[in-house]
Amino acid sequence: MVVNLISDTVTRPNSGMLKGMMEASVGDDVFKEDPTVNELEGEVARLFGMESALFFPSGTMANQTGIKLHTAPGDQLICDKYAHVYNYEGGGVSFNSGVSCRLVDGNRGMMTADQVEKAINPPDFYHSPKTALVCIENTTNKGGGACWDFRELEEIKKVCDRHQLKYHLDGARIWNALAAKPEGPEAYGALFDTISVCLSKGLGCPVGSLLIGSGASMEKALRIRKILGGGMRQAGYLAAAGLYALEHNRGRLAEDHRRAHEIGEVLEKRDFVTYVAPVETNIVIFEVDRAITSDTHVVRALNEKGIRLIGMGEGKLRLVTHLDYTEQMHHYVLETLERLEPAMN
Template sequence: MTIDLRSDTVTRPTKEMQQAMWAAELGDDVMGDDPTVNALQEKAAKLFNMEDALFCPSGTMTNQLAIRVHTQPGSDVICDKYSHIYLYEGGGIMLNSLSSVKLLDGNRGRLSAVQVAEAISPENDIHSTLTRLVSLENTMNKGGGCYYDFEEIKAIREVCRAHGIPLHLDGARLFNALVETGESPAQYGREFDTISICLSKGLGCPVGSLLIGTKASINKARRFRKVMGGGWRQAGFLAAAGIYALDHHVARLKEDHIRARQIGDMFSDKPEVEEVFPVDTNIVIIRLAPSVPETDYVQKLAESGIRAVTFGKNLVRFVTHLDFTDEHLNEMQRRIG
């Protein structure tokens, strides 16, 4: 038995999801007439009480489309220094939008309203970039799956509103936060101009993400998606998986979180482990002792059939998901001792 905890993107569609996919009604999404894609987009927009949504191949694309929509060449994007949009999207902010970044040092990747307010460029300073977007990430990948206090999000929104700056959310794992806090998608729809959600992580779809926003922003994003080569044809097969996931795979995320905390407990008393980051959702990060190289440790785990990833100097990450069951958890406990 291989225990794969490299990411929650490694899941396979369940039998029920596969059945929904093969039963999907199809059209040509570039021409706007794939009924299943349209149904997914309408469902997501309604869920967040926003006007429209756009189905895309990846969360990187939905994030980059949002940045392209909101910014202009020579502007800047405020985000945390560990943000996915900065660290893991191939320099897309600079390449796609010709914009710079202002990197802030948040609390495990979470920004405060005070930090955002202090980072906004003065409009009348010709030496400075113009701040045209603030981007938050929830849950925060590099922060070990931590999530925002919603009151802080509302405070950040007020700062953005006062300066006329849009607010974007990289919500790749937003539903992981929602099942912990009890907040609703519609509450988030009120605070953000655009939201990116990923269907292929905790929700278990084979591929796909959604960008949600106003009709005007989604119309612009659709044009940029085409420019990036992101137009797809009979995408209803994949959209059907997204509809199924939103209907059936949200509440069960709690199970992933419970198992993640148990993994954290497994490593808490290991002599080679210096620290286990707080486990808030489905991500577990351990800090190894300085004498233990993370690459060697991950290799040792792989030799015992446990797959994880290095996550920085002396850091190792595990991510639970719907294909990681109690049986896998018990076997993992047996193997690591």
């Protein structure tokens, strides 16, 4: 048995999703004439209570567009040191927008309103970059799928308003946060200037993200998407996967969370594991006791059992549950972890 838990991006469309894709009505989306793309954009904007949405080929492009919308070259954005826009988007913040990042030392990828306020540069001190934007990631990838306390997000919004800063949510795994927390999507839509949402992680689509915001912002985003090379033609075949996923795959995210939690419980009992990050959604991050073994040994031992995972650096390992991870696979993973004896150092 091969069990791929390196990410929730490894899923493949099921028969229902493929059927919807093949039967989609399509047009040229560069001319905004693809009816299925238009339907998806309208549906996601409606879900979040925002005016408009724009379909992108990737979450990175959606985030980079959001950042460019809200900043000018030489500006600075504030984000946690674990933020995806800083760590995993190829330096796009500086390359695409000419912007620097002020990193905050938060907790599992989450910073406080007080930390944000202290990170803002004085607007009249021209020696430092002008602070223009605050970026949030929910759930946090490097933080182990942690969900923000919505009250803290509201407090950060107050800071943004006081200092006339824009507020962007990297919602690559916002669907997981929505499944784990009581707030609905419209609550996030009322808080943020722009939100990116990913379809190819928890929802199991092959491709696609959306950026959501005001109508005026999305008109500007359309031009930025063109500059970045994100215009697609008959993209309705991909958008149809998103419509299918919104209808059929959101409700089952709690299963991914349950399985991740059970994996975490097993890991906490193993002698070679020193730390398991609190499991809230579908990501399990753990560290091994280097006096006993190493992360390389653990990866190799699990690979030999057909279980794939990744290292995140600093001795951390990550497992991610997802749509294609079945209950049969789950029992196999739990049994394997309970019996695993990685090589000794």
